[in-house]
Amino acid sequence: xxxxxxxxxxxxxxxxxxxxxxxxxxxxxxxxxxxxxxxxxxxxxxxxxxxxxxxxxxxxxxxxxxxxxxxxxxxxxxxxxxxxxxxxxxxxxxxxxxxxxxxxxxxxxxxxxxxxxxxxxxxxxxxxxxxxxxxxxxxxxxxxxxxxxxxxxxxxxxxxxxxxxxxxxxxxxxxxxxxxxxxxxxxxxxxxxxxxxxxxxxxxxxxxxxxxxxxxxxxxxxxxxxxxxxxxxxxxxxxxxxxxxxxxxxxxxxxxxxxxxxxxxxxxxxxxxxxxxxxxxxxxxxxxxxxxxxxxxxxxxxxxxxxxxxxxxxxxxxxxxxxxxxxxxxxxxxxxxxxxxxxxxxxxxxxxxxxxxxxxxxxxxxxxxxxxxxxxxxxxxxxxxxxxxxxxxxxxxxxxxxxxxxxxxxxxxxxxxxxxxxxxxxxxxxxxxxxxxxxxxxxxxxxxxxxxxxxxxxxxxxxxxxxxxxxxxxxxxxxxxxxxxxxxxxxxxxxxxxxxxxxxxxxxxxxxxxxxxxxxxxxxxxxxxxxxxxxxxxxxxxxxxxxxxxxxxxxxxxxxxxxxxxxxxxxxxxx
Amino acid sequence: xxxxxxxxxxxxxxxxxxxxxxxxxxxxxxxxxxxxxxxxxxxxxxxxxx
Numbered sequence: 352x353x354x355x356x357x358x359x360x361x362x363x364x365x366x367x368x369x370x371x372x373x374x375x376x377x378x379x380x381x382x383x384x385x386x387x388x389x390x391x392x393x394x395x396x397x398x399x400x401x402x403x404x405x406x407x408x409x410x411x412x413x414x415x416x417x418x419x420x421x422x423x424x425x426x427x428x429x430x431x432x433x434x435x436x437x438x439x440x441x442x443x444x445x446x447x448x449x450x451x452x453x454x455x456x457x458x459x460x461x462x463x464x465x466x467x468x469x470x471x472x473x474x475x476x477x478x479x480x481x482x483x484x485x486x487x488x489x490x491x492x493x494x495x496x497x498x499x500x501x502x503x504x505x506x507x508x509x510x511x512x513x514x515x516x517x518x519x520x521x522x523x524x525x526x527x528x529x530x531x532x533x534x535x536x537x538x539x540x541x542x543x544x545x546x547x548x549x550x551x552x553x554x555x556x557x558x559x560x561x562x563x564x565x566x567x568x569x570x571x572x573x574x575x576x577x578x579x580x581x582x583x584x585x586x587x588x589x590x591x592x593x594x595x596x597x598x599x600x601x602x603x604x605x606x607x608x609x610x611x612x613x614x615x616x617x618x619x620x621x622x623x624x625x626x627x628x629x630x631x632x633x634x635x636x637x638x639x640x641x642x643x644x645x646x647x648x649x650x651x652x653x654x655x656x657x658x659x660x661x662x663x664x665x666x667x668x669x670x671x672x673x674x675x676x677x678x679x680x681x682x683x684x685x686x687x688x689x690x691x692x693x694x695x696x697x698x699x700x701x702x703x704x705x706x707x708x709x710x711x712x713x714x715x716x717x718x719x720x721x722x723x724x725x726x727x728x729x730x731x732x733x734x735x736x737x738x739x740x741x742x743x744x745x746x747x748x749x750x751x752x753x754x755x756x757x758x759x760x761x762x763x764x765x766x767x768x769x770x771x772x773x774x775x776x777x778x779x780x781x782x783x784x785x786x787x788x789x790x791x792x793x794x795x796x797x798x799x800x801x802x803x804x805x806x807x808x809x810x811x812x813x814x815x816x817x818x819x820x821x822x823x824x825x826x827x828x829x830x831x832x833x834x835x836x837x838x839x840x841x842x843x844x845x846x847x848x849x850x851x852x853x854x855x856x857x858x859x860x861x862x863x864x865x866x867x868x869x870x871x872x873x874x875x876x877x878x879x880x881x882x883x884x885x886x887x888x889x890x891x892x893x894x895x896x897x898x899x900x901x902x903x904x905x906x907x908x909x910x911x912x913x914x915x916x917x918x919x920x921x922x923x924x925x926x
Numbered sequence: 927x928x929x930x931x932x933x934x935x936x937x938x939x940x941x942x943x944x945x946x947x948x949x950x951x952x953x954x955x956x957x958x959x960x961x962x963x964x965x966x967x968x969x970x971x972x973x974x975x976x
Binding site for chain 2: 364365368393394397401573574576577579580581582583668671672674675678679681682684685686689690834
């Protein structure tokens, strides 16, 4: 914002709540969460999930909302400006650079995935997606996104992603060009309720699937829900040559269980074992996954909430708004996503179809499921269109922090800022889409920015809130204008528990996912991301990291030279 | 699905749905809520502090 720029505000409280929840609700709610819950067992996972929600989710969310609004009152909407202004420490603007870098870099590949969702919706509507086998579904996906060779994604037919990519790119920038309230808020006000209604329609369809294949009665909706929510996991285990027991397969359903027990009683090398809820809770990977899911699902540490909250007015209620936006995301995740995708995949494809990666479930298994069900063409369209809406509301939020930063750093108006950001993200997205072979560029940026740097930014934010601003002042900031205050216990949680929990999770995650140490077995194998850079260098991976560094340097240089970011260092001064 | 599965599912879904409905109810019924007639206001924030 400059003297010539009018300050923008949200038009209504429900508007910002829908915008923030829209930012948070994405593919992870419908694909990643159900996959993790079913992998670990619903009971144990939900316990870890709710603990993480209370310790990490609400804490960082309220901290971001409070800091954002306070920064906005000082005339800043970008993360470097906000952190510099509210702490009085000019060097903290450099940590704020992450709050611009993260959303801008994520946008560069997220818009590609958004185009997949739109493309699948349109292809379902056109009747192009009637798969008879997993190979067909997988082949279509590979061809659609250009996974076989670099440059293959730039096709512009209906069965290729190019046209859809251009369409979603234009849509995003059209909405962002219209401004905060007439673009983002207006779109989210219609898109979020529409998304929930679509999800409910698809949910009703899934819940009424019954037993589609009478010849395989264990594959039914009830067992699909059981696979995800049963507190006890049942496995058939096989004795190895060394005498240890290793998992052979998971069992769901009475008939499968009876058959497995019969098989086990006939062989001394097989056994059926139940893993109880307490035993599942001893698996540290479960805690890591639950905390990670809360983290990524709520859009905390993205630099988005702090930016959105900066457009609030001084007496707007951030405590209730933060809780409302968070609860909307949780409703979509647990209440809708948790009942829909995995049970549907199980009902048609069994356990093998309901497990796997987020993208595998979404773009291989579920298209097959919709191909198999009555009126699947319609429900396939509705499902992928709801994913598309969820993706647009998220991608819009990734652009706004960049827009705000360019307005402040370059002292330009919104329209010029949109143009500059459009050029930067078009180059970045072009890079990601061109290097589509094995989705290497997407995967590399997603790992180092969409996972690693998000951890860093969230940790930075909660430490600044609890220790630099000070927890008492921070809570006072948050409680200003609140219908009800942040519970007092959160003073202790935000200052001590959240940073400790976050740093522990971060350390374990880095140890395991970067350096490849398996903490349980002590074995080490470097992750593919580390190998791509240092063990078996991969050109695309290196170019991707180089792109991240270039964009980070550009933002940091602007933050250094911009007049608006020349803060008076207030350390040592009495306030 | 086992009885335990039903309990966990209904409890989890019930908790988030109740929290969501309560929050939306509070947001919509809190008197301070006001719809502004236009999307942005000409206002320099530093004037509020001077």
